[in-house]
Amino acid sequence: MSADLADFIRGLPKAELHLHIEGSLEPELMFELAQRNGVELPFKSVEEVRAAYAFSNLQDFLDIYYQGAQVLLTEQDFHDLGMAYFRRLAADGGRHAEIFFDPQTHTDRGLPFSVAIEGLLSAMKAAEAELGVTSKLILCFLRHLSEDAAFDTLKAAEPWLDKLAGVGLDSSEVGHPPEKFERVFTAAHERGLLRVAHAGEEGPPEYVWQALDLLKIDRIDHGNRSLEDDALVRRIVDQGLTLTVCPLSNLKLCVVNDMVDHPLKRMLNLGLRATINSDDPAYFGGYLQDNWMAAATSLGLTRDELATLARNSFTGSFLPLADKAAHLAEIDRYLAASA
Ligand code: HPA
Ligand code: ZN
Numbered sequence: 001m002s003a004d005l006a007d008f009i010r011g012l013p014k015a016e017l018h019l020h021i022e023g024s025l026e027p028e029l030m031f032e033l034a035q036r037n038g039v040e041l042p043f044k045s046v047e048e049v050r051a052a053y054a055f056s057n058l059q060d061f062l063d064i065y066y067q068g069a070q071v072l073l074t075e076q077d078f079h080d081l082g083m084a085y086f087r088r089l090a091a092d093g094g095r096h097a098e099i100f101f102d103p104q105t106h107t108d109r110g111l112p113f114s115v116a117i118e119g120l121l122s123a124m125k126a127a128e129a130e131l132g133v134t135s136k137l138i139l140c141f142l143r144h145l146s147e148d149a150a151f152d153t154l155k156a157a158e159p160w161l162d163k164l165a166g167v168g169l170d171s172s173e174v175g176h177p178p179e180k181f182e183r184v185f186t187a188a189h190e191r192g193l194l195r196v197a198h199a200g201e202e203g204p205p206e207y208v209w210q211a212l213d214l215l216k217i218d219r220i221d222h223g224n225r226s227l228e229d230d231a232l233v234r235r236i237v238d239q240g241l242t243l244t245v246c247p248l249s250n251l252k253l254c255v256v257n258d259m260v261d262h263p264l265k266r267m268l269n270l271g272l273r274a275t276i277n278s279d280d281p282a283y284f285g286g287y288l289q290d291n292w293m294a295a296a297t298s299l300g301l302t303r304d305e306l307a308t309l310a311r312n313s314f315t316g317s318f319l320p321l322a323d324k325a326a327h328l329a330e331i332d333r334y335l336a337a338s339a
Contacts, residue, residue: 008338009292013330015096015313016089016277016288018221018244021120022069022102023280024085033071053283058202058253059172061283069105078119086127092288095327098136098318100168103153104145113156121163136165136318138196143169143176150184165318166194173203178210185215194218194318200225201255205232219244219316224255227263233270242273242316247295248286249279259298268305275313307335
């Protein structure tokens with residue numbers, strides 16, 4: 001007998017390719033860390049924090065997200081944050097994650113660069129040993145800050161270059177086009193790092209073109225607004241680039257008004273290599289399972305489409321080819337067993 005949809009999705013081997021680790025800070029852990037570190041929060045209770053999570057755009061969210069991150073002070077805090085996320089990932093059938101972190105959010109508060117990265121690397125190691133979940137780390141530059149600040153961050157990361165998979169670009173998109181970071185992305189590439197960027201979440205198709213042509217990205221984060229430009233869609237399909245799509249994030253930040261209007265199914269029909277991701281799960285109402293379920297039920301995704309999305313999550317990852325092949329074979333075995 002075939003499993004019901006929720007069981008089928010949970011059991012499907014999958015990877016997460018768009019996850020901001022600071023966005024996985026649940027209000028409960030926020031309070032625990034605030035108490036542990038003697039940090040004053042502008043909220044009285046977990047319920048009050050959750051009630052504040054009503055956003056009408058990206059900036060609304062970012063203001064509260066940067067505030068929440070202030071409770072993170074020690075390597076242990078970042079380790080605990082990472083482990084809490086990896087446990088949720090494993091529970092949702094996640095086998096691998098490529099996670100973003102925003103070092104400037106922490107160094108600008110006076111933390112040494114080492115604190116966030118060492119805490120996260122120790123969680124990644126523990127997650128592999130304890131949960132069998134593999135992961136990679138991507139350093140994001142905050143695009144509302146200057147090119148010089150991004151260069152300073154890349155310099156601070158020098159001792160950890162072999163521990164990083166790549167660089168990304170996040171924060172306030174409109175008004176901060178990719179071209180502002182062309183030189184620092186070239187410098188990151190020269191240091192052996194892969195490149196990704198948020199583009200076309202709120203920003204226009206022109207920003208996606210710039211991310212492709214100037215930043216020479218290996219993967220597109222979000223990319224929703226690419227669909228407004230047929231030539232851009234053709235370019236992304238021809239180049240075989242993966243899009244890391246985030247359904248519940250798009251709904252919470254009003255990138256889409258209703259999940260039934262979400263472009264994910266259209267992306268698949270156009271031949272785009274879309275994937276499903278949670279972005280900032282503590283703020284947007286759910287982890288991988290919730291995002292997959294919301295998309296599957298609202299868009300009526302078939303099991304074939306769900307299998308394609310799972311395959312895309314590994315083919316679009318930065319894993320070595322042999323690892324990708326092993327995960328794809330595991331998906332095939334799962335599909336054969338659940339047919
Ligand atoms: N967009 C841009 N920047 C971000 C996001 C996002 O969805 N989440 C965390 N930083
Ligand atoms: Zn994001």
